[in-house]
Amino acid sequence: MDLNVDIFSVLDKGWALLTAGDSMAHFNTMTVSWGMMGTFWGKPAATVYVRDSRYTLEFMKDSQYFTLTMFDEDKKPDLGILGSKSGRDGNKIAETSLHAKKLEHGVGFEEAKVTLILKKIYMQRMDMNAMPKEILDQIYPNGDDHNMFIGEVVDIIRR
DSSP: OOOOOTTTTTTTTTEEEEEEETTTTTTEEEEEOOOEEEEEEEEEEEEEETTTOHHHHHHHHSEEEEEEEOOOOOOOOOHHHHHHHHHHSGGGGGGGOOOOOEETEEETTTSSSSSEEEEEEEEEOOOGGGGGGHHHHHHHHTOOOEEEEEEEEEEEOOO
């Protein structure tokens, strides 16, 4: 598997969609801008972080697979919508120009530039007591902690 992206900016500046669920009728997606890619336990892997308050969290906990999807720059307004609205409140994808599609393992999007298919290999609620005070004050002033998910990259789909 080969993925030629600037791993330091692909999420931070370009954003991506994190999607989990077991069917087209039962999934949720959210925009992410924090994450890491590399090697974990000798496997190609990606790490994503999901706040306690996010609807996607329950899907991430319940799903064996999840996807991390990157798009061309012109889709960033759609990712803005998907990052600012909750799937609890309705079909937020219908408010975008994106079209979800069933994959062998998970859900992706027809307009995707790159989709990573990830098999969940580790999850952990982050220990707020292990963080520097300045990070707690800046990122978590009201709580809403993060949960970390590490997935083995089992496939990469390119447009």
